[in-house]
Amino acid sequence: MIETASTRAKVRQFLLILVPILVTQLAMFSMTFLDTIMSGRYGADDLAGVAVGSSLWFPVYTGLSGILLSITPIVGHLIGGKKRDGVSFSVIQGVYVALLMSIVTYIMGFLFLEKALGLMSLEDNVRRIAFEYLIGLSIGILPLYMTAILRGFIDALGMTRTSMIITLMTLPLNGLFNYVLIYGKFGFPELGGVGAGYASGLTYWLILFITVWIILRHEPFSTYRIFHRLPRPNVAKWKEIFVLGLPIGLSIFFETSIFSAVTLLMSEYSTNVIAAHQAAINFASLTYMIPLSISMALTIVIGFESGAGRFHDARRYSWIGIMMAVGVASVGTIVIFTFRDAFAYLYSTDPEVLELTAGFLIFAAIFQLSDAVQAPVQGALRGYKDVNVTFIMTMISYWVIGLPLGWALARWSDMGPYGYWVGLITGLTCGAITLSVRLRIVQRRKTAQLAA
Secondary structure, three states: OOOOOOOOHHHHHHHHHHHHHHHHHHHHHHHHHHHHHHHHHEEEEEHHHHHHHHHHHHHHHHHHHHHHOOHHHHHHHHHOOOOOOOOHHHHHOOOOOHHHHHHHHHHHHHHHHHHHHOOOOOOOOHHHHHHHHHHHHHHHHHHHHHHHHHHHHHHHHHHHHHHHHHHHHHHHHHHHHHHHHHHHHOOOOOOOHHHHHHHHHHHHHOOOOOOOOHHHHHHOOHOOOOOOOOOOOOOOHHHHHHHHHHHHHHHHHHHHHHHHHHHHHHHHOHHHHHHHHHHHHHHHHHHHHHHHHHHHHHHOOOOOOHHHOOHHHHHHHHHHHHHEEEEEEHHHHHHHHOOOHHHHHOOOOOHHHHHHHHHHHOOOOOOOOHHHHHHHHHHHHHOOOOHHHHHHHHHHHHHHHHHHHHHHHHHHOOOOOOOHHHHHHHHHHHHHHHHHHHHHHHHHHHHHHOOO
């Protein structure tokens, strides 16, 4: 990354960082996307089971791995402040934290997975598929968390294209693993939706091996000498990672877990309703990769500018990112609304599931705009290392406002399961408004500090 003077130069540098992140996020999500689609083609029970399993896994993974996102602003501030010597030490301490997060995840799965599935009114076969899918996926937990740290280091250097190349190299293999293990090809057992979990777990290991090899062998990563020496665990650095990362992880957890909570509450409906709801959520999550990628790019560029004390430049980057996200989301809303029947057909050929999915996609199209504001604003705030208030705002917007409203509408109105989606839209909108206000406050405070 370099210092830029004009708005045009900032847009150019922002796009150079953003586009590889977007491709990487789309490719990473495509693994779950492929899991859902290929399982749906295998059978309705497999679609529902994989969808339920994914809905339980996603908030746990994003919440805990969200703690590891703190490595990006930490490294970004070190590089922006010309303190390169501290980068390797910080990354290795992050790897240690990733190992700890893996242990925590395995313990949580051992203690709570069966109980969580037992709370849902699922058919026995759907519950079995969901459980075994997550068991297969669990073989990739350790490499997934370690890769998150290493990718944070790579992205903080502005070398987001490297992460993109790694992911694109492994995505076709994930599709091949799915094909072999779901449908039982080349002598392998026919596992159905369960095979998608094992396919993803194997792919995560492959991504880790390639990432480590690139960091060790290729510049500019090799100049930081990551893994050349392994310092002892440092409590002070762990504290820095957790103090910054825990609010980030909790914010992401409260945002993503509300979708799992809705799935849990919707288990009272038929398997077809659950499958259609999860198909729509899966597609909406795919389109969410755009504002999420903009959010990650903003964390990088704002962390770099803030570390150098260039708060005016950081502010300009924030508005570039937000306006870009809103523009893309406006187009996306129209596209989803117009072609919702065709998108629904990607997931199932069952007439009832098709009709229900198309109905849910109408609401998914609407909350694209709220996502386009709240996600980039959160990324900007992380770049400023302002995370605590963001966490509180996110929790209130989603869990105090959005979920209770959705539950009330589903129970006491004619909306039925669609009522939960109205609640989701309301929570996202409240989050977008309150976080935008917080960003303005932080920017004014930084400007005042610079003037003083």
